[in-house]
Amino acid sequence: MNKSHRVIVLIGLLLSMLLLTLGFISDIVPVRASDGESTIFFIYTGTIDLQRRDDDSGANITAMGGSAGAFSASTKATGYYELTLPADTYNLTADMGQYLKGEQIDRPCLGGVVYQLPTIILLGGDVNDDCTINILDLAFMGARFGTSTGDTDFDPLADINADGTVNILDLTLAGANFMQECPVDWETPLPPTPTNTPEPYPYP
Numbered sequence: 001m002n003k004s005h006r007v008i009v010l011i012g013l014l015l016s017m018l019l020l021t022l023g024f025i026s027d028i029v030p031v032r033a034s035d036g037e038s039t040i041f042f043i044y045t046g047t048i049d050l051q052r053r054d055d056d057s058g059a060n061i062t063a064m065g066g067s068a069g070a071f072s073a074s075t076k077a078t079g080y081y082e083l084t085l086p087a088d089t090y091n092l093t094a095d096m097g098q099y100l101k102g103e104q105i106d107r108p109c110l111g112g113v114v115y116q117l118p119t120i121i122l123l124g125g126d127v128n129d130d131c132t133i134n135i136l137d138l139a140f141m142g143a144r145f146g147t148s149t150g151d152t153d154f155d156p157l158a159d160i161n162a163d164g165t166v167n168i169l170d171l172t173l174a175g176a177n178f179m180q181e182c183p184v185d186w187e188t189p190l191p192p193t194p195t196n197t198p199e200p201y202p203y204p
């Protein structure tokens with residue numbers, strides 16, 4: 001590389017840094033995969049709402065791709081998540097312990113797109129994580145009824161709303177969801193519109 005080439009590369013680098021600083025270059029850029037093909041990432045955003053919890057952190061969104069593998073992210077306290085993925089077709093799962101999970105199958109995901117999945121409300125009360133809320137879950141909770149954090153027979157699994165006590169609030173929540181099963185309702189989003197211009201999305 002002669003001197004003029006080095007100057008051109010340096011100017012290019014400085015220009016890129018300037019454009020990045022000014023926000024003209026999106027953080028969603030094609031990257032070179034190991035096979036030499038260009039891969040474009042996109043971002044799913046959305047919200048997972050845990051019934052009767054104000055703090056919706058700790059729920060997981062998982063995407064299993066046909067060829068891209070598995071990706072996952074956790075929710076913040078607001079229930080908000082972001083998941084960055086390479087283009088592929090994915091099966092999506094929204095899940096949290098003690099709650100029934102939701103699924104979306106065969107979601108085609110195109111590159112260079114940022115879009116929002118519909119909010120999903122996970123139903124509480126599946127203590128034993130067998131995808132149904134039934135007498136087994138209620139019996140487990142009933143056996144620990146009235147216990148609180150620090151009690152020897154307290155079990156956080158029975159504390160559905162995670163307020164530190166197993167009481168009528170937990171029991172009525174599971175009761176209201178009695179005989180519900182996975183997957184819970186999760187509105188299917190419209191297919192994303194192919195675009196190389198990322199749409200603005202809200203960060204809470």
Ligand SMILES: [Ca+2]
Nearest residue numbers: 049050053056
């Ligand atoms: Ca909630």
Ligand SMILES: [Ca+2]
Nearest residue numbers: 126128130132
């Ligand atoms: Ca169950």
Ligand SMILES: [Ca+2]
Nearest residue numbers: 159161163165
């Ligand atoms: Ca509770």
